Amino acid sequence: MKFISTRGGAAVTGAEAIVRGMAEGGGLYVPETIPSVSAGELDGMLSMSYPERAAFILGKYFDEFPEEELLAALNAAYGQFEGDDPAPLVKIEEGLFLLELFHGPTCAFKDMALSVLPYLLRKSCDLLGVKKEILILTATSGDTGKAALEGFADAEGIKVAVFYPDEGVSKMQKLQMVTQDGDNVDVVGVKGNFDDCQAAVKKIFRSQECREKLKEKGVLLSSANSINIGRLVPQIAYYFSAYCDLLSSEQIRFGDRVDFAVPTGNFGNILAGYYAKRMGLPIGTLVCASNRNNVLTDFFNKGTYDKKRPLYRTMSPSMDILVSSNLERLLFEISGRDSALTVERMKALANPGRYSVRAEELKALSQTFYAGYANEEDTVECVYEFFEEFNYPLDTHTGVAMHVARSYCRKRAEDVNAEIRPMVVVSTASPYKFPQAVYYALTGNDVKDSFKGIKRIHLITAMKVPESLKALRYKPPRFKTVVPPEKIFEEVMNFIG
Numbered sequence: 001m002k003f004i005s006t007r008g009g010a011a012v013t014g015a016e017a018i019v020r021g022m023a024e025g026g027g028l029y030v031p032e033t034i035p036s037v038s039a040g041e042l043d044g045m046l047s048m049s050y051p052e053r054a055a056f057i058l059g060k061y062f063d064e065f066p067e068e069e070l071l072a073a074l075n076a077a078y079g080q081f082e083g084d085d086p087a088p089l090v091k092i093e094e095g096l097f098l099l100e101l102f103h104g105p106t107c108a109f110k111d112m113a114l115s116v117l118p119y120l121l122r123k124s125c126d127l128l129g130v131k132k133e134i135l136i137l138t139a140t141s142g143d144t145g146k147a148a149l150e151g152f153a154d155a156e157g158i159k160v161a162v163f164y165p166d167e168g169v170s171k172m173q174k175l176q177m178v179t180q181d182g183d184n185v186d187v188v189g190v191k192g193n194f195d196d197c198q199a200a201v202k203k204i205f206r207s208q209e210c211r212e213k214l215k216e217k218g219v220l221l222s223s224a225n226s227i228n229i230g231r232l233v234p235q236i237a238y239y240f241s242a243y244c245d246l247l248s249s250e251q252i253r254f255g256d257r258v259d260f261a262v263p264t265g266n267f268g269n270i271l272a273g274y275y276a277k278r279m280g281l282p283i284g285t286l287v288c289a290s291n292r293n294n295v296l297t298d299f300f301n302k303g304t305y306d307k308k309r310p311l312y313r314t315m316s317p318s319m320d321i322l323v324s325s326n327l328e329r330l331l332f333e334i335s336g337r338d339s340a341l342t343v344e345r346m347k348a349l350a351n352p353g354r355y356s357v358r359a360e361e362l363k364a365l366s367q368t369f370y371a372g373y374a375n376e377e378d379t380v381e382c383v384y385e386f387f388e389e390f391n392y393p394l395d396t397h398t399g400v401a402m403h404v405a406r407s408y409c410r411k412r413a414e415d416v417n418a419e420i421r422p423m424v425v426v427s428t429a430s431p432y433k434f435p436q437a438v439y440y441a442l443t444g445n446d447v448k449d450s451f452k453g454i455k456r457i458h459l460i461t462a463m464k465v466p467e468s469l470k471a472l473r474y475k476p477p478r479f480k481t482v483v484p485p486e487k488i489f490e491e492v493m494n495f496i497g
């Protein structure tokens, strides 16, 4: 399998796509052809463990990786998760399920891919004969950063620099990052919001000058952000796995369609669902759920993406994003893989800050996607009511998705001709990762200290507290630097020495 860039140019191998992270000129890699999974193959996946299912899906894209080695890597990666299933499907009531993706080392779904990426990257370097040191440069809205740090800490030949918006992450997210162990890591706050942070990091990726300077130091740049195809592919696996679990537990019959609701920021998670559908998984609708930063809701409903609006800080900070990077891949697909048009749109997004899709593209999108959003009040109410009704504490990101999923289900229920389909809400974080926000949603009260928040949520809900969060309490912070966005490259050069 080869990969091509959304902005045109020659095809590259999977290993090259992973090592580069982003294609030249700022494009993103997509598979040259989207592989398919036959009904027979899907049936075969039923009896597999989660790592086996993931190895099967990854093998479809990264066929140059030795199968057994890949499976061993996935077993090791998911072996670090708490509990025996890394992606359990929980039945809430008839037709409503939660896909829990937060049992990894950092308690958010980013672990599903970032615990595997170090293997993919190292192996890619082997396959390409790359001997240089790799620098993983990452912008984070809170969760990617920690998952990348955890995945790559003390990895040989790899350094990780993480930049997070100083004012834009939760206390717990910040604490997770600034207490990170490892001699090869750097964690830096950036004055500004996530979009400023992401734009500055992307600029370094695009800059020939920066790459040259790094090359002089013997360093090759790569990315752990979801622009890296090595992030995206492991996420496809859990859509297949959830479907298999629905089949195994006889909640659906073979071929029945299932809807998924996904709390969305950079459009990575839900895009993996789109690829799963294109591979042949019977997915009905993908519900794209945004918080108050509802740029995607407007895009899917009106056909115009307009980033010129204020960015709000919300209680679901990992979704506080106005420029959703991975949407570029979807645009490329729905335009009939027109790279010239994609380039044009991305230019328009940079300046004047918006672009529109054609009416027939919007229509095609509406056949797969439904988009809605939850403001802060909706989110609080949803988390509160969901706990009251089902005794299950949602984190605030998942609360956003649940709110939108339920309004979508209500709408369908009014339509007598609508096919009845189960809804799987993708749960992206442990409620203990956002203790202040979740405690507030559950009780209407504030709690300043994160660990007090954790304790109180535990008293109310009796949900098990993840060991990795408990362990943070007594860890001293190691990183204190905060820089303006234009100083990011300077900080990188200091770090690599």
Ligand SMILES: *Cc1c(COP(=O)(O)O)cnc(C)c1O
Binding pocket: 108, 109, 110, 143, 144, 226, 263, 264, 265, 266, 267, 268, 269, 270, 318, 319, 397, 398, 428, 429
């Ligand atoms: C990253 C993240 C999201 C958004 O995922 P995208 O792939 O960026 O759309 C949602 N919830 C949580 C908890 C996250 O960490």
